[in-house]
Amino acid sequence: MRAVVDGRTVELADGTRARISLLAEPTPCAAPAALDFATKALLDKEVRVSSITPGEVSLALPDGTDYALLAVQYGFLRTAGVDGGPLVEAESKAEKAKLGLWAQGGCPTPTAPPPSSTSVTAPPPAPPCIVVYRITNQWAGAFQADVTIRNVSGALVEGWTVRWRFADGETVAQLWNGTVSQSGADVSVTNAGYNALIVKDGSVTFGFNGAATGPIEAPSSFSVNGTACTTG
Structure with missing residues (x-):
């Protein structure tokens, strides 16, 4: 080509x-x-x-x-x-x-912003991603979870890596729809070859089986491609 x-x-x-x-x-x-x-x-x-x-x-x-x-x-x-x-x-x-x-709902007609007589500090931009971490099952010393990444950046995402940190000693034992690596409490999951693209307002989901030695709780924060995400 x-x-x-x-x-x-x-x-x-x-x-x-x-x-x-x-x-x-x-x-x-x-x-x-x-x-x-x-x-x-x-x-x-x-x-x-x-x-x-x-x-x-x-x-x-x-x-x-x-x-x-x-x-x-x-x-x-x-x-x-x-x-x-x-x-x-x-x-x-x-x-x-x-x-x-x-x-998109058709082609919008651009309009000029109204004149402003005062200087207003713009709010910080919203995070470009939303991560939903859901524990779907758990039993003594083990659990199962699903993680959904939603792209709200307004642009096509071509390849993704989501990272989080476990708080209570959990470990990922088996993961599907992605490739996982873990160092201590820090976990990194990268897309599989078939789900690298996330369109605007689209999402991808992967799941895993995990092991735990204590309480099983959802991580408090996530990042995708190095940028912090909102948790859902």
């Missing part, structure tokens, strides 16, 4: 431009986010290209995922020329979940 022109147009290795099949042209509001998503998903990746219709191609990512399906699933693009199947189902789910372009 030589270049990404927009969310549904690419320049192939031989210099020709091709449109990605079954994707509609992005709206003006959605175009920048669609381009950003396509660039991160396709550029400098070993993408498999197949073509049925002249001037149009289908793209498969290194893990075999269809790019068009992924873009629609995350709400960056809409379908075109499709009456049913996985693409239509993915678009319906993205619309219901208000993901990507579905959360």
